[in-house]
Amino acid sequence: MGLVLTVDSGTTGVRTFAVDEAGVPFGYAYREFTQHFPRPGWVEHDPVEIWQAVLETLAEIVATIAEPVSAIGITNQRETVVVWDRRNGRPLHRAIVWQDRRTATRCEQLQAEGHLDLVRSTTGLVLDPYFSASKLEWLFKHGGVTPDEHLAFGTVDSWLVWNLTGGHHATDTSNASRTLLFDIGAMSWSDQMCSLFNVPMTALPEVLPSSGRFGETTADIPTGAKVPVSGIAGDQQAALFGQACFWPGQAKNTYGTGSFVLMNVGAQRPEPVEGLLSTVAWTIGEQTTYAYEGAVFVTGAAIQWLRDGLGIIDDAAETGSLAASVSDTGGVVFVPALTGLGSPHWDARARGTIVGLTRGTGRAEIVRATVESMAYQSRDVVEAMSAASGTHLRELRVDGGASVMDVLLQIQADQLGVPVVRAPVAETTALGAAYLAGIAEGVWSGLEDVAALSGQSDAERRFQPDPDRRRADAGYAQWQRALRRSLAWDQSE
Secondary structure, eight states, X not given: OOEEEEEEEOSSEEEEXXXXXXXXXXXXXXXXXXXXXXXXXXXXXXXXXXXXXXXXHHHHHHTTOOSOEEEEEEEEOSSOBEEEETTTOOXXXXXXXXXXXXXXXXXXXXXXXXXHHHHHHHHSOOSOTTSHHHHHHHHHHHSOOOOSTTEEEEOHHHHHHHHHHTSXXXXXXXXXXXXXXXXXXXXXXXXXXXXXXXXXXXXXXXXXXXXXXXXXOOTTSTTOTTOEEEEEEEHHHHHHHHTTOOSTTOXXXXXXXXXXEEEEEESSOOOOOTTOEEEEEEEETTEEEEEEEEEESOSHHHHHIIIIIIOSOSOGGGHHHHHHTSSSOTTOXXXXXXXXXXXXXXXXXXXXXXXXXXTTOOHHHHHHHHHHXXXXXXXXXXXXXXXXXXXXXXXXXXXXXXXXOHHXXXXXXXXXXXXXXXXXXXXXXXXXXXXXXXXXXXXXXXXXXXXXXXXXXXXXXXXXXXXXXXXXXXXXXXXXXXXXXXXXXXGOO
């Protein structure tokens, strides 16, 4: 067997990895792409620039490997809307990114009209601008996009499949479940949801299992022709798969641009729960696995803001050492609601709040408050998830860029009161997509094979909670007070 390549198309850039039969990613290539902010609360990407980054990273990886490529997997930023013309493959508008809040008023209108119960019972989601459908509707009303027979809509994975395979229009169940247009019980596009958002079903991609063949590459792709594209999952579902959370009750948190806690809840679709999302984790063959999800919109993005917006740090890599250089924040609490708040609050109008500043506050205290906010937001989600599932979390598996910070993982363990386990491979998102693709093409035989690979490494780190809960709970009480101010922002005079 040859190598599996994974294209990880994230929110700020594209990484492409080669993964060997032992499940070890190596030789990755990276290209950042431009973030466009045309108005406050609006976030856009250029789909052509994303595709160019994919081509460049694939070319760089292929130039460094000698083994054949058995398959390509794709994992992607979810909910982001890409629209293009089927006749020529040209985008009709910049991609509207999952972080974008321009449709908040429309979502509030739909909720006021009484549509929330139908949305939750059909899609497992909530009415929030985070998801794809209201973005797509906005493009029809305000973006100059005509919903005709030539229109193709997709999340980023569909855009990449189209380009890799010469025009196959497909997505997987995990990405489809994030659009507000997919019935996660019937596992098909919903006529009712498409009607609610005025989306023509002819624009939608074919929905296929997460592990299975979506098409083959064309001759102009750096891998050469006829390499199967065989595994797709949204980034958070891919991370859950890459962490080998294959059985109900297992959970992971990915600290990326946002933070996303997912808990495997098995083969039965869960009932909607206040403050949480019910989502498709993945589909293999005819078997679908579901998950509860708590989505925190801003964690790593807050570090970017410290760097690019405030200039407090020069490099994101400084964050851990600066946060660890002080024993506490000196009373500073930062609620990073820079694009509203996700789970379990779902308040699109909440705004970022920093409280407790004094003359003694320095950049180390503000940086530590930013790190603590990641742990507090995750605790909010985990407590809601444990209550909904009736299962007390025994450990939390973590990954993502910020998981390299020992100080964050120790704070997280203290806040949750359970061990926090860092993945032996940091890039579990890419690994999950590789496993899905490799299972489809016979590189790995199935879940047990992958689980055995995941247990072979001794590189993971466990962070044990402080048995004395007083300090952690006092900090969390401060967080909740600051959180109330953030949530009340749109009601302030």
